[in-house]
Amino acid sequence: MKGNTYLSRKIHSLLGVIPLGLFFIEHMVTNFAAVEGGPQGFKDAVIFLNSLPLVPVLEATLIWIPLLFHGVYGLYIAYQSNLNTGQYHYGRNWAFTFQRISGVITFIFIVWHLYQTRVQVAIGNVGHDELGGVMHDISTNVLFLIFYVIGVVAAVFHFSNGMWSFLVSWGITVGPRAQRISSYIWMVVFVIVTAMFLMSLFAFRGDEFKEAASAAIAWTNIV
């Protein structure tokens, strides 16, 4: 890859935080409406997001384009790395390795997750108000549930460890003490964010989400 790789790498790093990291946290909060408010709470949260002005523009500039760049360039970065934890079993080297592995898992998971949700809305199979039902169908299917748990844990690890790396790569946490404290903070974030995403995922398994599922059931049986 020719051109200024320094700039590409910096853009990749920045996009991971702004907007993707922010969107990730927003997604966590929206999902949590399913835990706090049940089907109606989740429906309201989804409708609130879709009532924002210029939704297609927001989606394209804050999600689609950054996600595509970060994902595709990230795959190239993963390809450029050797994994040598067999020889150097240090904690940070494991984190380096998992950052690449979790990135690839997250990429696959996001493509699939988008197909099951956003794409189905786009082609008119389900409405925004039926997404709670779609998630009920997915989370009550054991295989999908396992896939989603793996995907979510990988994504949260990639986010938390990526935030740690971002602070180093932009020269914010410079010394070993700052980097160590930063790693403790992002470990706590990893636990909290994982817990919140999984609580939402398991909330969707509740029977109260079932009614909304009937409309969506036709296509989920196919996939």
Place this chain on the structure above:
Amino acid sequence: MADTTVANKTIKFIITRQDKPDAPSYTEQFEIPYRQNMNVISALMEIQRNPQKADGAGTSPVCWESNCLEEVCGACSMVINGKPRQACTALVDKLEQPIRLEPMSTFPVVRDLVINRERMFNALKRVKAWIPIDGTYDLGPGPRMAETKRQWAYELSKCMTCGVCLEACPNVNDRNSFIGPAAISQVRLFNAHPTGEMNKAERLDALMEEGGIEGCGNSQNCVRSCPKGIPLTTSIAAMNKDTTKQLFKKWLDF
């Protein structure tokens, strides 16, 4: 040499060998008589004196490079029992046997344990790891350096370009153009010098080109492997800060 051979005690070696730069590698086993206080270099010298494999068959002597024998020149770096380090300070008594010796294959192998570290010297040229003081007239004494700064800068100056950090780094490989940790730390060293600081921007620019500082993936193997205990990851993060500043300066000042 006084007879320090311990009766019936031997040391076993498994050495990865290669006859030519483009030849395939193979391993050979050696068993040599033990003497007190041996290091890997003195063991290799023993093999050189009597080039005989463990099974008794003759072979060519194993080639290696070494100079100072006190871990300051970096020439004898090799992979010893899975970790890159200097053979001169690898004491036989402290190593698990059989002792496995391999070349640092991140670099082009010349022969046996001899590697070509030219890319590291090219990297130093690329980042201008020197202080220009020549002029057409006497420029006089330069500015003084604060003692507190000198103390940490001295640690960075211990780098002997041995290549261990590049060998340990997962991002220094054929698919990646990353310059490696050593040269980045040298930019920090020469930018810290009061006279060197005058050319700070040139060195930072060199790190902001293809294969520069952006190749670091924060595995931090370098700082764990450096035989001189150089805070390489602190240097990289400090240069991340300076290159980031440089990036915004270039965008906004012109």
